[in-house]
Amino acid sequence: MTGWRLARAILIWVALALAIGVPIAAAATSEQLAWRGPVYILAGFAGIIALGLVLVQPLLIGGYLAPLSAYRGRRAHHWIGGTLAFAVVIHVAGLWITSPPDMIDALTFSSPTPFSPFGVVAMWAIFIVALLASLRRRLELRPRTWRIIHIPLAIVIVAGSVVHCLLIEGTMETISKVVLCVLVLAVTVKVMIDLQVWRKRRTLRGESGARSAAEGPGLL
Amino acid sequence: MTTVVFNRRNLLAAGGAVLATGVSGLLLPARAAGLAPTETMSGGANNYRKGAAIVDRIGKGGFWMSGTVRRAGDGAPLAGQRIQIWAHTVEGQEHEPQSHGATLTDKDGKFRLEMPQIIPIFGQPHGHLAYDSGEFKTVFLRPVMRSAKETSLEAHFVLQPA
Numbered sequence: 001m002t003g004w005r006l007a008r009a010i011l012i013w014v015a016l017a018l019a020i021g022v023p024i025a026a027a028a029t030s031e032q033l034a035w036r037g038p039v040y041i042l043a044g045f046a047g048i049i050a051l052g053l054v055l056v057q058p059l060l061i062g063g064y065l066a067p068l069s070a071y072r073g074r075r076a077h078h079w080i081g082g083t084l085a086f087a088v089v090i091h092v093a094g095l096w097i098t099s100p101p102d103m104i105d106a107l108t109f110s111s112p113t114p115f116s117p118f119g120v121v122a123m124w125a126i127f128i129v130a131l132l133a134s135l136r137r138r139l140e141l142r143p144r145t146w147r148i149i150h151i152p153l154a155i156v157i158v159a160g161s162v163v164h165c166l167l168i169e170g171t172m173e174t175i176s177k178v179v180l181c182v183l184v185l186a187v188t189v190k191v192m193i194d195l196q197v198w199r200k201r202r203t204l205r206g207e208s209g210a211r212s213a214a215e216g217p218g219l220l
Numbered sequence: 221m222t223t224v225v226f227n228r229r230n231l232l233a234a235g236g237a238v239l240a241t242g243v244s245g246l247l248l249p250a251r252a253a254g255l256a257p258t259e260t261m262s263g264g265a266n267n268y269r270k271g272a273a274i275v276d277r278i279g280k281g282g283f284w285m286s287g288t289v290r291r292a293g294d295g296a297p298l299a300g301q302r303i304q305i306w307a308h309t310v311e312g313q314e315h316e317p318q319s320h321g322a323t324l325t326d327k328d329g330k331f332r333l334e335m336p337q338i339i340p341i342f343g344q345p346h347g348h349l350a351y352d353s354g355e356f357k358t359v360f361l362r363p364v365m366r367s368a369k370e371t372s373l374e375a376h377f378v379l380q381p382a
Contacts, residue, residue, distance in 0.1 A: 032339060032340065034310075035308070035309075035310055035339050037313065095342070098313075099266065099267060099313075099314060099315070099341070099342060101263070101265075101266035101267060102263065102266050102267075102342045105262065105263050105266070110262055110263075111262065111263060112261060112262045112263040112264075112362055112364075113263075113342060113343050113344055115343055116343075167343070168343035169340045169343055169344055169345065169368060170340055170343055
């Protein structure tokens, strides 16, 4: 790695740690926590962590997290996707235990809170992607088919999660929350532009190999 | 002989007059039917507990829930109506018994009950109110505070016969 590449990699990792760490730390100091039970607190933090993982996913797939290789980045994307689905399960289960009627309203799209449908739609998109990803080999989904399925769902996950989070009045501190949400949107748009996801191509793997060879490690 | 002059100004004026009478004509029948009853709000009945006791104050107080109860149609104030109130407050969660209480409306159909500070729960700072005494149709309300810092909240009932 050249000096500039190393500095850039360190900068991205530090920024990522701050983007996720600061909102969690700020929420941990919220006075709202004093009036919440442990299950509700756990559910809330599972939601914040899930949003943080939504930021990590496009960074991994875009190859911005040097020194992870394209292969390792993809593997990590897979595992973090599973962790994201798990965090969402904890979030929903914890809220269900805290107030069953409110959670049932949300899941049946009859909630009075405007943010609920966005969260529920993002949740289903996350579950569908996780399920299909785990069955991808068995279903023999070709890379192109997979992209046609995954990219629109990824957009739904990002947009749904961000709107859900921004509309909630809870333990998250406003500025760190908005910064995290803006970063999630910005990184998603950047990775889509960098990978030119709207373009037809034979296989991502073939091209990523070519690009890695041409541009060195750290990119896709 | 009078010549009717059509220009932009009198056309606009005439058109405006026709529109005004037409629109008010459409609105008037709704008015004649009188004050519409309040609909139950979605999520209003969540964590409701039947038969909350009439209290002078819920918990240690510090927050005011107030409102009015009127009759659908003529809008007459309804005195002596029992309104139940509950919320997630600094003293307990929504479903807990100590978070619930009830009060009666005065001769002007107004009610006012002191309760602990409401805090955001499920993403919105909100309270719950219920009318369910049977004489009128049951109504559940779920008003939302503009800001979690507010120390009062209002909700208004217009009831129709059961």
